[in-house]
Amino acid sequence: MKIIVVTPEGELYNEEVTSVIVSSANNGEYGILTGHLPIVSTIDTGFVRMTFNQLTYYVAIVNGLVQQVHDVITVIAQDAYIGESKESAFENLNQIRKARIESNRQRNLELAMAENELKKQIKQTGAGNI
């Protein structure tokens, strides 16, 4: 069985797995094994647990679609982060999101400051007036 996790930045994960557990805050949990009927479900915030022999990985998913056809599972997500445990995957996700919001705020501040500075300069120099 194969799993492909896709985000807008490209393919995050594309590997062979033996079993997958899909868990989402709104739908609860279910597992997919080889030979499962074609299935479609959604994840608002949740994770996908992938097991390959003894190895287990978690992918934290935000707003995603899970589709399984002919033993190929495709997860299309708006945001996804991989981790070795559920906690670390979510911590990774939250950390990056928090940093992003902070940097957006900072940018807004800088742009507003630059605009004010420009207005002040225009007033002082009388630029644009003949």
Add this chain to the structure above:
Amino acid sequence: MSSMREIKNRITATSKTSQITKAMNMVSASKLRKADKQNRAFIPNKERIKSVLEDILATFIDVTHPLLTARETKRTGYILVTSDRGLAGPYNNNVLKAFKAHLAKNHANQEDFIVGTIGYKAFSFCKRNNFPMINSESVNSRDDLEFIDFQIMSRTFIKHYLDHKIDKIVIFYNHYVNTLTQTVETYTLLPISTLVKKKDDQVAEFLFEPSPQEVINQLLPIYLENTLFGIILDAKSSEHAARMTAMKNASDNAEEVITKLNLYYNRARQNAITKELTDIIGGANAVN
């Protein structure tokens, strides 16, 4: 005519400016390539979600959702997609002008519409004009765009639509045709009319977890955000293309100005030499 020194200074200043515009042109060119690639890579993702939605709508006729049904328009929501920074030729102005013309034609008073902005230029434009706005802070239009950047705004819009506070959402943006052409286009995001209920026998027999209605409920907002994301990516390509063209023009103009100034400089230099010569000859004549 200005003195030689003045002309020389102007030549140096203009060539410095042209260096900057040339660099900006090259930066935009490489950013455009990247944005275009991201834009293309995103299309299959979008299509996939769309096809799942269409499958559900085709198989289960009784599945409905308020986001899919059109109703009488009393209040419209607008999303303006612009850039954060200027120096992109008419890129921002075109969108804002088209939007202003549209408002003058369709809305007599400010109660009838609400604006959401992407990019600082649109934000400060709406603030200047005192338009009713949905976002109190500017939504950044970054080169490395992510869903989280505009998610708060898009979720508010969808909530307003479901609460009947607005009845339609229209996006104004620059569509990327090619490097030289970008056209201002409008796209009606809500109500959703792009999902065609096709009667196709090829529909795969899917299990929907937990139910088709639930999947639709959760997938529609995701689909909308993906559409908006796609449009912003398209606008991003346009922005880089517009900036590239503008900077190319600026570099060309600077070259032209430099050639002209060089001519003036040479003329001034020759004048000075002639003047000196006449002085020397005049002096020599006086001695003899």
